[in-house]
Amino acid sequence: xxxxxxxQDLHFKYPDGHGALFGVxxxxxTGERVALVxxxxxGKSTLMLHLNGILQGEGAVRVAGRALGNGNLGQVxxxxxxxxxxxxxxxxxxxxxxxxxxxxxxMGLALDEVRQRSQAxxxxxxxxxxxxxxxxxxxxxxxxxxxxxxxxxMDAQILVLDEPTAGLDPRARRGIINLLRGLxxxxxxxxxxxxxxxxxxxxxxxxxxxRVVADGPTTRFLADQALLEAHGLxxx
Amino acid sequence: MxxxxxxDQYRRGSSRVHRLDPRVxxxxxxxxxxxxxxxxxxxxxxxxxxxxxxLVVAALTGLGAGFALKRSFVALPFALAAISLPxxxxxxxxxxxxxxxxxxxxxxxxxxxxxxxxxSVQMAIVMTFTTAFPDLLWGLRALRLPPALVAIVSFMYxxxxxxxxxxxxxxxxxxxxxxxGAPGRRAGGSLWWRGKVAGGMVGNLTLRAFERSERIHAxxxxxxxxxxxxxxxxxxxxxxxxxxxxxxxxxLAMTALIGFVF
Amino acid sequence: MSWINLLAPVRxxxxxxxxxxxxxxxxxxxxxxxIGYALRQTRGQLGSRQIPLMGVLAAFIFAAQAINFPxxxxxxxxxxxxxxxxxxxxxxxxxxxxxxxxxxxxLLFQDxxxxxxxxxxxxxxxxxxxTGHFAFQLLKRILGEGRTSLLVGGAxxxxxxxxxxxxxxxxxxxxxxxSPLGVALPAMAGVHALIGIGEALITVGALAFIYASxxxxxxxxxxxxxxxxxxxxxxGLGIALxxxxxxxxxxxxxxxxxxxxxxxxxxxxxxxxxxxxxPNYAIPGISNQVVSGVLAVVLGTLVVFGITWALAxxxxxxxx
Numbered sequence: 001x002x003x004x005x006x007x008q009d010l011h012f013k014y015p016d017g018h019g020a021l022f023g024v025x026x027x028x029x030t031g032e033r034v035a036l037v038x039x040x041x042x043g044k045s046t047l048m049l050h051l052n053g054i055l056q057g058e059g060a061v062r063v064a065g066r067a068l069g070n071g072n073l074g075q076v077x078x079x080x081x082x083x084x085x086x087x088x089x090x091x092x093x094x095x096x097x098x099x100x101x102x103x104x105x106x107m108g109l110a111l112d113e114v115r116q117r118s119q120a121x122x123x124x125x126x127x128x129x130x131x132x133x134x135x136x137x138x139x140x141x142x143x144x145x146x147x148x149x150x151x152x153x154m155d156a157q158i159l160v161l162d163e164p165t166a167g168l169d170p171r172a173r174r175g176i177i178n179l180l181r182g183l184x185x186x187x188x189x190x191x192x193x194x195x196x197x198x199x200x201x202x203x204x205x206x207x208x209x210x211r212v213v214a215d216g217p218t219t220r221f222l223a224d225q226a227l228l229e230a231h232g233l234x235x236x
Numbered sequence: 237m238x239x240x241x242x243x244d245q246y247r248r249g250s251s252r253v254h255r256l257d258p259r260v261x262x263x264x265x266x267x268x269x270x271x272x273x274x275x276x277x278x279x280x281x282x283x284x285x286x287x288x289x290x291l292v293v294a295a296l297t298g299l300g301a302g303f304a305l306k307r308s309f310v311a312l313p314f315a316l317a318a319i320s321l322p323x324x325x326x327x328x329x330x331x332x333x334x335x336x337x338x339x340x341x342x343x344x345x346x347x348x349x350x351x352x353x354x355x356s357v358q359m360a361i362v363m364t365f366t367t368a369f370p371d372l373l374w375g376l377r378a379l380r381l382p383p384a385l386v387a388i389v390s391f392m393y394x395x396x397x398x399x400x401x402x403x404x405x406x407x408x409x410x411x412x413x414x415x416x417g418a419p420g421r422r423a424g425g426s427l428w429w430r431g432k433v434a435g436g437m438v439g440n441l442t443l444r445a446f447e448r449s450e451r452i453h454a455x456x457x458x459x460x461x462x463x464x465x466x467x468x469x470x471x472x473x474x475x476x477x478x479x480x481x482x483x484x485x486x487x488l489a490m491t492a493l494i495g496f497v498f
Numbered sequence: 499m500s501w502i503n504l505l506a507p508v509r510x511x512x513x514x515x516x517x518x519x520x521x522x523x524x525x526x527x528x529x530x531x532x533i534g535y536a537l538r539q540t541r542g543q544l545g546s547r548q549i550p551l552m553g554v555l556a557a558f559i560f561a562a563q564a565i566n567f568p569x570x571x572x573x574x575x576x577x578x579x580x581x582x583x584x585x586x587x588x589x590x591x592x593x594x595x596x597x598x599x600x601x602x603x604x605l606l607f608q609d610x611x612x613x614x615x616x617x618x619x620x621x622x623x624x625x626x627x628x629t630g631h632f633a634f635q636l637l638k639r640i641l642g643e644g645r646t647s648l649l650v651g652g653a654x655x656x657x658x659x660x661x662x663x664x665x666x667x668x669x670x671x672x673x674x675x676x677s678p679l680g681v682a683l684p685a686m687a688g689v690h691a692l693i694g695i696g697e698a699l700i701t702v703g704a705l706a707f708i709y710a711s712x713x714x715x716x717x718x719x720x721x722x723x724x725x726x727x728x729x730x731x732x733x734g735l736g737i738a739l740x741x742x743x744x745x746x747x748x749x750x751x752x753x754x755x756x757x758x759x760x761x762x763x764x765x766x767x768x769x770x771x772x773x774x775x776x777p778n779y780a781i782p783g784i785s786n787q788v789v790s791g792v793l794a795v796v797l798g799t800l801v802v803f804g805i806t807w808a809l810a811x812x813x814x815x816x817x818x
Binding site: 265266269270272273274307310311314317318320321324345349350351352353354355356357360361364369372382384385387388389390391392393394395396398399400402403406407427428430431432433434435436437438439440441442443444445446448449450452453456457461462463465479482483485486489490493 | 511512513514515516517518519522533534537541545546547548549550551552553554555556557558560561562564565566567577582586594595597598599601602604605606607608609611612613671675676677678681682685686696699700701702703704705706707708711712715801804805808
């Protein structure tokens with residue numbers, strides 16, 4: 001199986017000149033679950049936006065064996081499912097169904113296939129009855145689930161989740177954790193929720209100031225108080 | 237004030253009117269309004285028929301024959317714009333107030349405008365209350381409105397609530413910091429200052445809207461969007477839809493005929 | 499100041515019934531032209547950002563219209579938004595944003611009519627965007643780039659845009675025979691001269707805030723295409739104006755402007771040919787013999803067709 005994600009010496013500056021990534025390297029095997037942790041402004045979201053070409057910095061990014069370039073952005077975007085932190089950014093259509101169908105529809109699939117995939121994706125997140133609902137009436141937890149469905153419908157093999165449990169009440173958070181546990185895809189998730197990391201992600205990558213400062217087994221890092229403190233992390 | 241509480245006008249239901257295709261409802265409402273608008277002044281018989289039609293349609297919605305009637309006075313303040321007609325249109329005198337003469341013709345014209353406006357609002361209300369807005373949107377798309385325009389309206393509808401919530405939070409924050417200095421003293425500073433505070437809130441909201449649109453654009457791009465809006469299939473009109481449309485057009489044509497001839 | 503209170507509800511959203519059918523259709527023609535052109539222009543300017551940006555900013559204008567502040571005597575100032583949108587995004591993008599706002603207000607809240615929507619878009623979307631934009635550009639040219647010209651230009655643009663919208667509304671109402679121009683114009687202009695001050699204050703406040711925190715956003719409007727567009731707007735305004743004048747001339751009910759014109763003696767000479775072409779032509783209602791005749795035939799055909807259809811269907815159902 002090809003390596004799911006391979007990033008080599010990635011540098012990125014925002015147009016206003018402010019640097020965000022300074023030589024990030026990262027390798028994720030297919031089927032792995034990796035947590036990306038670090039303080040706000042460490043470059044986690046910026047890195048994630050590189051994984052399907054929304055941002056393009058200097059350095060190499062390979063996804064599922066393909067080097068990212070302008071020629072294959074479409075395929076890469078179908079492979080990497082990016083789920084944004086605020087589900088109100090992810091769910092931009094009037095109804096839930098239209099949002100879940102947006103990805104497959106814009107991949108150019110036939111309408112039958114679009115329908116099939118959308119229904120399957122809604123089922124996978126336990127929201128099959130929500131198709132005709134209007135997004136703004138839903139709870140944050142429901143919106144987060146549907147946001148995940150919007151990339152499952154594209155048949156994404158690699159899920160990249162930005163803070164999947166932020167802003168959720170305990171019950172909704174538990175629901176999302178159970179949902180993620182059951183998904184077969186390769187997962188990279190940025191989060192501040194170290195309990196979630198301990199439960200779901202065997203590997204942990206710590207970023208700080210635009211660099212990867214530690215990469216290894218979660219159990220070891222969570223026991224290393226000095227490391228956690230050095231990067232503003234705290235285990236409750 | 238904020239429309240938030242009114243935001244979803246749609247009333248769930250499964251009446252004959254609810255189940256009609258949104259294209260039929262849109263076309264039906266617009267045709268009704270066109271006929272009401274085109275009728276000559278003082279065509280009381282035709283106005284009566286149109287009013288009867290609004291009552292019948294309202295009753296068919298299952299929301300009660302009077303529901304549109306109750307909400308139909310929203311346009312009334314605008315009547316002020318035409319209030320001078322009874323005095324300014326020349327014609328047979330009806331009454332005299334000092335130097336002002338009320339003419340029959342002017343009064344008829346004024347009353348006709350009000351009635352037409354009031355009937356049109358009722359039909360628009362019936363349409364809005366029986367059609368979910370997302371359905372209305374694909375109805376517009378199916379009626380060949382430019383897809384980009386419909387998409388803009390659909391984004392607007394989606395984020396109306398998100399941004400209205402943000403506006404509400406800003407106003408609450410302003411209210412919670414706008415105490416009066418002493419009893420009897422009015423809160424807030426000069427007109428200039430008050431305007432500036434409100435303007436600052438609007439500016440703040442502009443930035444939030446901009447940043448939100450950037451994030452949404454990224455999330456659309458991540459799902460394969462390249463600027464071309466694609467749409468799901470639209471259902472075909474059923475026999476029921478055609479019957480309703482033809483029946484409605486026939487009725488309106490008859491009404492118009494009556495209005496013009498008599 | 500009680501008369502202001504009385505007239506304050508006379509906003510610019512015209513409901514159905516107040517504009518004659520002909521005037522409404524002219525409004526729709528102008529609106530469709532402007533929207534079509536705006537769609538193409540902004541597509542070139544913004545690319546795939548067009549839809550999310552316009553949509554979210556339309557939602558923003560809608561929400562911002564709810565932010566108000568007390569002015570005097572119980573009235574409150576609030577934003578219409580056309581000029582602010584035009585300065586931030588450029589005039590064509592502002593046209594689309596305002597179209598979405600006004601369209602949703604009509605469709606969802608019955609704020610303004612559906613048949614009247616055409617002119618509502620023209621008055622509050624197209625006119626406010628362009629008068630605001632041009633007033634702003636003019637000031638920028640006089641004062642040069644910078645904060646002062648941004649704020650002064652914004653204030654002037656905002657006030658002028660509201661006045662333009664109000665004046666256009668008055669003209670359309672008069673052309674429809676809903677109010678003599680001599681009454682409608684001073685009333686609308688008078689009230690909106692004050693409302694425009696509120697618009698100017700909020701616009702300036704918003705621009706000052708944006709200038710202080712994200713100056714880069716204001717480049718978008720500055721770079722927006724408008725030069726080629728200006729010609730089209732002038733053509734459009736020319737058409738609108740001539741239609742309005744034509745409507746007055748054709749209206750059988752003499753009122754303000756026409757009486758002035760008739761007194762001045764030039765109307766007869768100027769519009770003589772029009773009168774001979776369309777004798778007794780009347781804009782409100784349809785009083786012309788030929789027109790009503792044609793209309794009666796069309797309507798009669800529709801009725802006969804409808805009844806036949808119903809019978810045929812009934813027949814088929816019985817047969818099946």
